Amino acid sequence: MENEVQVFFRDFMKTNQKIAKHIPETVKTFMALHEKTTQGDALDKKQKELIALGIAVATHCTSCIYLHTQAAVQAGATVKEVLETASVAVLMGGGPAFSHISEILKAFDALGVKY
Numbered sequence: 001m002e003n004e005v006q007v008f009f010r011d012f013m014k015t016n017q018k019i020a021k022h023i024p025e026t027v028k029t030f031m032a033l034h035e036k037t038t039q040g041d042a043l044d045k046k047q048k049e050l051i052a053l054g055i056a057v058a059t060h061c062t063s064c065i066y067l068h069t070q071a072a073v074q075a076g077a078t079v080k081e082v083l084e085t086a087s088v089a090v091l092m093g094g095g096p097a098f099s100h101i102s103e104i105l106k107a108f109d110a111l112g113v114k115y
Contacts, residue, residue, distance in 0.1 A: 038071070044075075045071075046077050050081060053086070053104075056068050057104070058097045066110075069111070070111060073108075083104065
């Protein structure tokens, strides 16, 4: 049985395709910005995805948490690095950010990451 994060990942692209039919330039521009910004330079892709994940936790963006946990893991981030990133987000975002760390664990479960 799929958990909620697996369902999110399954449906994410379908949803974006529907959105793109209505506002194609916005989607195209955002995706280009995302690709350019997350490419390695002074910071590598893993570092940038960890930063994005920290911001997602601090701003309580559940879908962002799922996507950036996945991207950070795919870029080579360890469980320790991901959860330490979340702890810095809690420093900046307080209790509401802390309550969203559980979303990372859900994403780990959906991705098959052992913690």
